[in-house]
Each structure stands twice: as structure tokens, then as C-alpha cells.
Amino acid sequence: MWRLYVFNFQKAGWHLRPKFFHSNAVTAIKNKKGIERRYRSCHNAISKYNSVFHAYVPAKFI
Structure with missing residues (x-):
């Protein structure tokens, strides 16, 4: 299982939550x-x- 690391650059608008996921998923x-x-x-x-x-797309645009 992989862990998704999240970088929080508030000026850039990144605000993702870390989650666990399987690469095959x-x-x-x-x-x-x-x-x-x-x-x-x-x-x-x-x-x-x-x-x-x-x-790399800031989350606010997704």
C-alpha cells in the first residue's frame, strides 16, 4: 500500500487530504x-x- 503525501502550499491553493490507496486501484x-x-x-x-x-493543478481549480 502506498501513502499519498500532501504538500500544503496555502498561497498556491493546495488543500488535499492525505489518503491511503493501492497502486493497482x-x-x-x-x-x-x-x-x-x-x-x-x-x-x-x-x-x-x-x-x-x-x-500539478491547484485543488481550487479542480
């Missing part, structure tokens, strides 16, 4: 959402509105 979610392998990285996020983001 992340792959399964990306498969389910149809994210192509070439677009996958450890910096993908999916919003509650089902939008997919890639790279």
Missing part, C-alpha cells in the same frame, strides 16, 4: 475512466464532475 480507475496509457502519470486527478486533469 489507481490503474483500475484510469482504465474505467478511459484514460489512455500515453496520458497516464502519477499526477492525474478526476474531479467530482468527472473531468480529468493532468499535472
Whole structure:
């Protein structure tokens, strides 16, 4: 099991909560959402509105 470390840069608007997750669960979610392998990285996020983001995006924009 991996631990997601969260960096809290308040000026940048980062306010994520640390969670535990299984790396194979992340792959399964990306498969389910149809994210192509070439677009996958450890910096993908999916919003509650089902939008997919890639790279370092401040949480206030997600």
C-alpha cells in the first residue's frame, strides 16, 4: 500500500487530504475512466464532475 503525501502550499491553493490507496486501484480507475496509457502519470486527478486533469493543478481549480 502506498501513502499519498500532501504538500500544503496555502498561497498556491493546495488543500488535499492525505489518503491511503493501492497502486493497482489507481490503474483500475484510469482504465474505467478511459484514460489512455500515453496520458497516464502519477499526477492525474478526476474531479467530482468527472473531468480529468493532468499535472500539478491547484485543488481550487479542480
